[in-house]
Amino acid sequence: MAEKVSTEKTMSARDAIMAHVRKGLGVRGDEPGRRGVVQTRLRNPVANLIPERAKGTKPELVKQFQTMLENGGTGVVRVRTYKGVPDAVATALRERNLPSRVRLGSDPFFRTFEAEPGLLEILGGAAEATDLVGLSHAFAGASETGTLFLASGPDNPSTLNFLPEHHFVLIDASDVFGSYEECWVKLRGVLGAGVMPRTVNLISGASRTADIEQTIVKGAHGPKSLAVFIVGSARE
Amino acid sequence: MEQTSLHFRENATRALADPQLQRALGNVKTGFILKRAAARASLPEFDALRDEATAIKTHVIDHLDIYLEEYERRVLASGGHVHWARDAAEAREIVLAICREAGAKTVTKGKSMVSEEIGLNAALEAENIRPVETDLGEYIIQLRREKPSHIIAPAVHLNRDQIEGDFRAAHVDLPPERDLSQIVELVGEARTVLRQQFLAADVGITGANFLIAETGSSVIVTNEGNGDLTQLLPRTHIVIASLEKLVPTLEDASTILRVLARSATGQEMTSYTTFSTGPRRDEDPDGPDAYHVVLLDNGRSAMLGTDFQDMLRCIRCGACLNHCPVYAAVGGHAYGSVYPGPMGAVLTPQLTGIHDAAHLPNASTFCGRCQAVCPMHIPLPKMMRHWRERDFAGQSALATPKLAIRAWAWFAKRPGFYRFATAAQGRVLSLLPRSMLAKLPLARGWTPYRVLPKPASRPFLAQWEAREQEKLRRERPHHG
Ligand code: SF4
Numbered sequence: 049m050a051e052k053v054s055t056e057k058t059m060s061a062r063d064a065i066m067a068h069v070r071k072g073l074g075v076r077g078d079e080p081g082r083r084g085v086v087q088t089r090l091r092n093p094v095a096n097l098i099p100e101r102a103k104g105t106k107p108e109l110v111k112q113f114q115t116m117l118e119n120g121g122t123g124v125v126r127v128r129t130y131k132g133v134p135d136a137v138a139t140a141l142r143e144r145n146l147p148s149r150v151r152l153g154s155d156p157f158f159r160t161f162e163a164e165p166g167l168l169e170i171l172g173g174a175a176e177a178t179d180l181v182g183l184s185h186a187f188a189g190a191s192e193t194g195t196l197f198l199a200s201g202p203d204n205p206s207t208l209n210f211l212p213e214h215h216f217v218l219i220d221a222s223d224v225f226g227s228y229e230e231c232w233v234k235l236r237g238v239l240g241a242g243v244m245p246r247t248v249n250l251i252s253g254a255s256r257t258a259d260i261e262q263t264i265v266k267g268a269h270g271p272k273s274l275a276v277f278i279v280g281s282a283r284e
Numbered sequence: 285m286e287q288t289s290l291h292f293r294e295n296a297t298r299a300l301a302d303p304q305l306q307r308a309l310g311n312v313k314t315g316f317i318l319k320r321a322a323a324r325a326s327l328p329e330f331d332a333l334r335d336e337a338t339a340i341k342t343h344v345i346d347h348l349d350i351y352l353e354e355y356e357r358r359v360l361a362s363g364g365h366v367h368w369a370r371d372a373a374e375a376r377e378i379v380l381a382i383c384r385e386a387g388a389k390t391v392t393k394g395k396s397m398v399s400e401e402i403g404l405n406a407a408l409e410a411e412n413i414r415p416v417e418t419d420l421g422e423y424i425i426q427l428r429r430e431k432p433s434h435i436i437a438p439a440v441h442l443n444r445d446q447i448e449g450d451f452r453a454a455h456v457d458l459p460p461e462r463d464l465s466q467i468v469e470l471v472g473e474a475r476t477v478l479r480q481q482f483l484a485a486d487v488g489i490t491g492a493n494f495l496i497a498e499t500g501s502s503v504i505v506t507n508e509g510n511g512d513l514t515q516l517l518p519r520t521h522i523v524i525a526s527l528e529k530l531v532p533t534l535e536d537a538s539t540i541l542r543v544l545a546r547s548a549t550g551q552e553m554t555s556y557t558t559f560s561t562g563p564r565r566d567e568d569p570d571g572p573d574a575y576h577v578v579l580l581d582n583g584r585s586a587m588l589g590t591d592f593q594d595m596l597r598c599i600r601c602g603a604c605l606n607h608c609p610v611y612a613a614v615g616g617h618a619y620g621s622v623y624p625g626p627m628g629a630v631l632t633p634q635l636t637g638i639h640d641a642a643h644l645p646n647a648s649t650f651c652g653r654c655q656a657v658c659p660m661h662i663p664l665p666k667m668m669r670h671w672r673e674r675d676f677a678g679q680s681a682l683a684t685p686k687l688a689i690r691a692w693a694w695f696a697k698r699p700g701f702y703r704f705a706t707a708a709q710g711r712v713l714s715l716l717p718r719s720m721l722a723k724l725p726l727a728r729g730w731t732p733y734r735v736l737p738k739p740a741s742r743p744f745l746a747q748w749e750a751r752e753q754e755k756l757r758r759e760r761p762h763h764g
Contacts, residue, residue, distance in 0.1 A: 072586065157716060244500075249563075260442075268475065268508035269482075269513055
């Protein structure tokens, strides 16, 4: 299909735009120095200035992460061990008067739910419009703004982050970092340089809008509430 | 896209007399400005980050040809498609071709200023494809068939009661006796109505805040999550973005993200920041089957190597609008163009030609607040001055000011005439009664609000001369 759309016409548009850009910059485009600068920068991504607040011991960062999320109206629950996760989720559902049913992906992080059949009804796969709760696992979190990093895939389908009325997210305390940059480093470590899953969602709060008279209302199109479960204790 | 920038003065006059608009604009002052100041105060590195963000974009623009090539390579490697559009017409045609091929009947849209710039909705409608704006503000103005009045808050010119009226007129299937007196109810109704559209759409179109050369990703920044439902659910995702959205790496995007939300809404970070790369992978249970990026030039490459090159750093945060006294007084629609406020005054003449937009670089008090708050350190007042100079040098749409300045110059170069003329004018005006001073022709912008002061009967130069003479006389040594 793309081949059909990428007709000669758009190919020539590409060449025309490139020529115009080079003319405006006063370059030919094949200067080795210029290309080298760009390639070095792309191959060795370097962090720029990291705010002081993103630095600290693990326990400090986890505390900041929790505070930032709570300041944005997100509920945060600390869970000591993985074994305690199903119970914590069931409790959170009860507190919100929600049925004991969640949809989640095939992330190994969720294996603990298998140990407690009957506690919750578990749905799998992509989210549906009628879902009340989606449960995801964040591969990292940045404490500087209380931001969760989630990668799409069968483990954690992206629709779980947006279609259900409520979004629950689990994160391992050891995956809480200070800055966004550290979260990217972790992702590159898993997938390799320059490779991304289809979608990476940075989530810092529930869906909201201020489009009418600058009044903030939660639950614009996405989840009306966000709840985060931090699992484990962060060690130095 | 119909542009009415030529009528800025008439538009502005009407805006100043519109009580609904004036009430709505009050929200800009209390909302955005205070929140940005608070966000800035809570991050000591904010200004240092602005410097870094500026340096990143400057570097990209200097190497734009290479970054475009690298970015394209990465998009193709991830299974996506890249289309190049020289102008708005080419961009519309590319989007239409993709939609036709997808057999699209309904297209959901995330907020995109580039889509506004190229007039995409009208083109889709002409092909019987229904565009549905999903950002709440955009949805409201689509119902009203208006243009956005602000680049990040499209419906900031409206009040709740107006929107209630629009919803009642549009959502006729819902019970007429329903309560819509609270903002939360309006949001809830939009959520319900748009849910169905998200699920029905064949194609989702979003803009991009950044394109990342390192990974071939496009990035959208939202609070509502509408952009995500737009790009996740349909089979085809189209990104439309202008060339200058390129940034090198995820690290560079992170730096700019730190100043974007804080400058825009005063948030530390928006609720959702989403990085999309290619179509869904084989094993993915959701996501689009096809991913297209339309790269739009439309006047950007022509800014390179000119006085306006730095404008390409703009990240569309809207801070310059929020802090502009002219914008705060007249709102976005008076500018009559897609991009309002100081950034629009610089960009619009580039996109449409200075002839049709000559008023915009003049719609400024040159107070400099826009440049002071711009996270990308764009010298907006200087650029507006450049446009004024070009406009004055070229074929101008503004004959009156040009004539006036020429006339003044003629007199100024001839001091004798100048003195004679100003003295004569002063004598005439000083003899007029106050009631007539209140109604002088050519002073309409002033006289409804205050009376023109009575000029001194003798002009400044004459008074100065007399005073000097007097000084000389007194200082002259007395010969006894
Ligand atoms: S010119 Fe500066 S302040 Fe205005 S929208 Fe662009 S980046 Fe923001």
